[in-house]
Amino acid sequence: MMKRNIAVIFGGDSPEHEVSVDSGHAISANMDKKLFNPLPLYVDRRGRWFLTDRFSFVKEKKICKKGEVFLRPNRGLLLKSGVKIRPLKIYKAFPIIHGQSGEDGRLQGSLEIGRVPYVGSGVFSSALCMNKIAAKIYAGKLDIPLLPHVIVRRGEKVPRPSFKYPVFVKPVSLGSSIGVFRADSYGELVRSVNKCLKFEGEIMIEKGVDKAREIVCGILERNGRLASSPCGMIVPRRKFYDYKAKYLDDKGFHLFIPARIEPKVSESIREMSGNLFKAVSAKGLARVDFLMDKKDWRKFYFCEINTLPGFTSHSLYPAVWERAGISMKNLITILLEGD
Ligand SMILES: Nc1ncnc2c1ncn2[C@@H]1O[C@H](COP(=O)(O)OP(=O)(O)O)[C@@H](O)[C@H]1O
Ligand SMILES: [Mg+2]
Incomplete structure (x- = not known):
């Protein structure tokens, strides 16, 4: 049987970049090579896609770029190396970019536009x-x-929650515990809310489990x-x-x-x-x-x-x-x- 090419898409612009590099590496390394041929696609912090050297990537610095990859509407992926452009034939993509743009449906939406089949949830479910x-x-x-919660948006007064302290203040759609704070008093709550609102304009105050x-x-x-x-x-x-x-x-x-x-x-x-x-x-x-x-x-x-x-x-x-x-x-x- 022909080995099927799998585009492992990793990296990305979120604070979970390094974790995603490790996930992409683990998926490529552990893939059954009798059945599949992993093509690691590295997305840099600016959002550009590159085909990389198969197993040499460990940390971002060592990622060897073999050419830039583009997505064509309805027609899959293209690889541009030097002046040559050729289609990158793949069976399926395995997107493993954690955090916002990789996990919230945007990457999935791009793959849909390119008609690239992929592992995992679709646009709606991801979002x-x-x-x-x-x-x-x-x-x-x-x-x-x-747990009960209240929502606070930028510019609103910080409410006094009807539930007991401790409370947790967290952005509505980030990950990796970024912007998450515990507060044990109203003073702390106000400070935490202000810090959290720097990450996202809509946040929640949730009753805490000590x-x-x-x-x-x-x-x-x-x-x-x-x-x-x-x-x-x-x-x-x-x-x-x-x-x-x-x-x-x-x-x-x-x-x-x-x-x-x-x-x-x-x-x-x-x-x-x-x-x-x-x-x-x-x-x-x-x-x-x-x-x-x-x-x-x-x-x-x-x-x-x-x-x-x-x-x-x-x-x-x-x-x-x-x-x-x-x-x-x-x-x-x-x-x-x-x-
Ligand atoms: N209501 C809560 N009570 C106690 N701990 C919480 C609460 N909400 C979040 N945490 C703590 O903060 C961490 C991150 O929160 P979570 O909602 O999982 O966001 P993230 O997407 O960043 O992982 C949790 O793993 C947990 O340790
Ligand atoms: Mg969590």
Whole structure:
């Protein structure tokens, strides 16, 4: 059988650039080479696309550019190297750009315009899940427990929330804990809101779960059917699971797979995650995150749904599937062979 070319699209203009480079690398490296031929497409911070050297990229500096890639409306991808321009024949794209422009439907929309088939959620579902308020509305319709929140927009007075402190202040559609602050008093809240509004014009003040444990569940579409992974549990060792804990500090958190929670709770989280995946019309893969009360492990709340979860060799999504007996290699094959 002919090997099928897969464009792994990684990098991008979000603060999660480096994470995406690692995800792109892990996906290319772990792809089943008997079936597929990975073509790494690096998107630089200015948004330009380049075909790179197969496995030599590790960090941005070392990315070797073999030519610039363009998208033609209705006609796929073109590679321009020197003065030569030729079509880049691919079977499917695997976009793995985390954060705004890669995960909110814009990249998916570009691929649709080029008629390039791709892994993961479409335009609508990506945009919906990127918006934390919209995702909560969908989760609420399914009776998934939610924390109350209020929305604040630039120029508005900071309201005194009707719920108790601590509260969390967070942008509506960023990721990686960027612009997320905990506040324990109204004074702190006002300062946090002002800082957060620098990142985005619409933010939310959410009731906080003190010293929350985070429960994550991976969803995978396999032959048109949904599978829920075992739950993973993150116990942050910092004040919360902030950017530093996520990416900079190896000892920033403890990870338990399976999560140390009652089987009944874990079952309902897995079921709710699958139901939400369907309700938001997600495709292929997603990771659904919940916050759990430190004192009462039966109390948990929906936090967010990520349609392009981290895919590095130490990311949560591949880890929960590994535990279910699906290696990264199999995981990638399942995603590439799905429709
Ligand atoms: N309501 C909350 N209570 C407690 N911790 C929270 C709350 N909201 C967010 N956090 C903490 O902030 C982190 C980032 O928030 P999250 O909503 O997951 O945004 P992001 O998209 O940036 O990951 C979470 O992983 C969690 O540690
Ligand atoms: Mg999160």
